[in-house]
Amino acid sequence: MSGLKVFNTLTSKKEDFVPLQAGKVNLYSCGPTVYDLSHLGHARKEINFDVIQRYIRFSGYNLTYVRNITDIDDKIINRAREVDERTEKLARRFTFTFWKDMDALNVAPPDIEPRATEFIKPMMAFVEDLIKKGHAYASGGDVYFDVLSFKDYGKLRKQSIEDLLHGARDQVRSQTELKEIKKNPVDFALWKSAPTTEMGWESPWGWGRPGWHLECSTMIKHALGTTIDIHGGGEDLIFPHHENEIAQSEALHDQPLAKYWLHNSFVQVDAEKMSKSLGNFQTIQSVLASYSPDTVRLFVLQTHYRSPIEFSGESVEAAKAGTARLLRAARYAKDDEAHSSVLKNGKAHKYLSADHPCLTSLRDNEQGGDVIRKLHADFVEAMDNDFNTPQAISALFAVADLIFSSKDENLAAIYAAGLKAYAGVLGLTLTDTGKIIDSQTGAQLVERLLDLRDAARANKDYKQSDQIRDTLQALGIKVMDVKGGRAQWEKD
RNA sequence: GGCGGCAUAGCCAAGCGGUAAGGCAGUGGUUUGCAAAACCUCCAUUCCCCAGUUCAAAUCUGGGUGCCGCCUCCA
Known part of the structure; x- marks a missing residue:
């Protein structure tokens, strides 16, 4: 089989x-x-x-x-x-x-x-x-x-x-x-x-x-x-x-x-x-506080499962940088109907077999199908060999190269769909975590915008300052000026 | 003491008889208002050491050296 x-x-x-x-x-x-x-x-x-x-x-x-x-x-x-x-x-x-x-x-x-x-x-x-x-x-x-x-x-x-x-x-x-x-x-x-x-x-x-x-x-x-x-x-x-x-x-x-x-x-x-008794362990929670799930996965899967993994700040940072590159490549995918179920594959509970229509359609595609077929062949060859994930991952990076160097947006989108689909078999979601910001950072962004608004008001550039207030208002953030001081703000 | 495993560039790491993948870092360019990203370029004549087998070895054999795991709970 x-x-x-x-x-x-x-x-x-x-x-x-x-x-x-x-x-x-x-x-x-x-x-x-x-x-x-x-x-x-x-x-x-x-x-x-x-x-x-x-x-x-x-x-x-x-x-x-x-x-x-x-x-x-x-x-x-x-x-x-x-x-x-x-x-x-x-x-x-x-x-x-x-x-x-x-x-x-x-x-x-x-x-x-x-x-x-x-x-x-x-x-x-x-x-x-x-x-x-x-x-x-x-x-x-x-x-x-x-x-x-x-x-x-x-x-x-x-x-x-x-x-x-x-x-x-x-x-x-x-x-x-x-x-x-x-x-x-x-x-x-x-x-x-x-x-x-x-x-x-x-x-x-x-x-x-x-x-x-x-x-x-x-x-x-x-x-x-x-x-x-x-x-x-x-x-x-x-x-x-x-x-x-x-x-x-x-x-x-x-x-x-x-x-x-x-x-x-x-x-x-x-x-x-790494063990409890030696006290040299990192809990999953502490690692996830600094690194994305995809980074942890790439870190783990860049080593064959039967070889020891050397954990260090440097080695995890390397995985983080590698994940970022795959993520940027994956952004070229169009989130259209045809691919959506493939893309969701990365998330748990859904599995794709190699002959699922989502994958065969990618491989059979007249445009770009050759690249996806090559990815498939390399991926399967690596994984068939006792789950050689490091080699399978190198096939993913090869596709990322093609995505970045492609001059054709449609072609890049097809490559990226393939990248996400096969990455999903390794449980990599390639979810665009680079665009998720925490509430603390969000608050700081509002403060910086208010800095700009203060500067505009100091210049009596009320057109600009009103525009900033309107923009924030449109995002659900209410700005209330305080006489002689810094404006207050709150989420509506 | 018994058994098993591993030693590949600055770091991580594939390859396991046919002439060193990939990622990160680094080099020099292109691009950019400047950055970032991206692109192009370079980056192990060599795989712990010494013998041997072979036309051919990082890959096989023997001998060293170093490191690790299990034998007690352990992913």
Whole structure:
């Protein structure tokens, strides 16, 4: 159906993308744990997978995208205790800010967005089934997955159980209390007992909470089935999170959990991972205070999703300047009826496939069609190659060059429509943010106009000064002179 | 200690066997009342180092050096 190739963490190879069912793709990516504001690193992951889902749809597949929200977890409970807030309320609060951040970044919402707390019963059933099958055991109110019972353990990160035991020895030794109740140091919790004073649920093993890895396995099973096409997340989730998901799901179903595993790399600061613990993070909100969503997107997408991004003031400024150039080129587009739906594509909730009439008409256009066809070919070649967004973006800049150097306005308009449409597949809106001014700047502009008016009045040039007042009045700003002083003004 | 990854111009960053994309910054021009924007021009004989394979290597192999990630929560 398409020539898409993806790099599969499971095989460490770039493979032809062939969905399990022709024309249909199930995608799952691990969403946030809602205990704090999201930072640029989280934004990167969501933008990368947003582009992946947009491009898969663009390629003509019928995609179902599922992304979970982890709304019960030790981190949430600890944070709630710190700030003296109900656990559920804290989780809800940060779920909301996550949604706001994603909307601001033009990250389209997933088709299904399950929350862990909605899946407690199915998770318990999942654990019971694993116990029945001999892959898990209850111990001291906890339930652990018996890693030795699953022969493929370690296949995602490519490390044998022996290696893991050997390598992990130092860490595990310190957990003396766990040593008592776990059969094997590498066994991981499916269900964790908790004091009844803490948030939890009554289970066959007593009061407690589900282990983190369990929710994804359970949600995938219920939302998408036993085997999905693509499972993704940040590369730090490869081990143990995704390895453990594989163990749980495949031990229970005897079917592969996912055909392709995709992992994005990190945002770095001074060559170090941006993270909460290092304190070198920028929240999405703080970045968006200074930079437009398109700038953040271009910044993220100018690096391939599997390579680390070096964040610095200089590198973001470069993205800002690049975005400005694309924006100026996009201004050449005519906002007519025929293109309006293409242009809206940049905004979330609407997706275009490559054969949508809006795009085919651009490509088939006698005038300028050759350029759009070239853009299409370059764009698809880049994106088919494991979502090579940096290369796809260079194709966008090539069109921008043609727009600026074109002497023909109609031709430039067609190129610009193409530019906006294909940029939209990357989630770039190319919205003309350069013409949106904030209220503070607006107030200053009024003051400067009044300066000019004062100057005119001082020269007794009342024609000019009245004209300024009338102009402001027409814009809904009332000017009231004050005897011997500066005029007052207010919005009508 | 175990496992994995990365080193490409001032900065960011593609390319992964066929002779160095793109963005930003910078250079010299054109345009402009002056700017900005735009246009034209220039800007890595070379891809961390050393060997090797090959007609051909930034790309493959071996050995160094440096950096990072995971193994504990992590996008």
